[in-house]
Amino acid sequence: MSDISIRRQHGKTRAEARASAEHMASELKDEFDLNYAWEGDVMNFRRPGVTGELSLDNQEVALNIRLGLLLFALKPSIEREVLKFFDENFPA
Numbered sequence: 001m002s003d004i005s006i007r008r009q010h011g012k013t014r015a016e017a018r019a020s021a022e023h024m025a026s027e028l029k030d031e032f033d034l035n036y037a038w039e040g041d042v043m044n045f046r047r048p049g050v051t052g053e054l055s056l057d058n059q060e061v062a063l064n065i066r067l068g069l070l071l072f073a074l075k076p077s078i079e080r081e082v083l084k085f086f087d088e089n090f091p092a
Contacts, residue, residue, distance in 0.1 A: 002072045004065040004079050010056075010090050014041070017056045017090075024089040025054070028082075061090050 010017045021043055028034045028045075036045035043054040052065035063086060067075055 002067045002075050004052075004063075004067070004075065004082060006063040006083065006086055008061055008086070008090050008092060009059055010061045014056060014058055017061060020089040021054055021056060021061065024085050027085060 010020070012020065018041070025034070025036045025043060025045065029036065032047060032050075034045050034047045034050070036043050038044075041056045045052055045054070049068035049071045050065060052063065054061065054063045063082070065078075065082065067078065071078065
């Protein structure tokens with residue numbers, strides 16, 4: 001397995017951060033057929049070969065993705081794409 005982890009201060013209210021996370025998840029769902037569900041302030045997501053979670057608090061957003069063996073070779077391109085979505089929704 002291979003992991004991708006991103007942590008960033010979001011500078012938003014918790015509601016704004018959650019709305020940004022929801023928007024990002026919706027885009028990723030459409031683009032990558034990703035299923036997700038919220039449990040409190042943690043969004044769990046999955047699709048074949050990928051699992052992860054995005055967690056929010058009052059100051060920070062954290063994204064952790066676990067890639068299965070078949071997607072390991074694609075980690076650099078997946079990470080670039082996820083960072084692009086993350087930067088659009090949670091700019092540094």
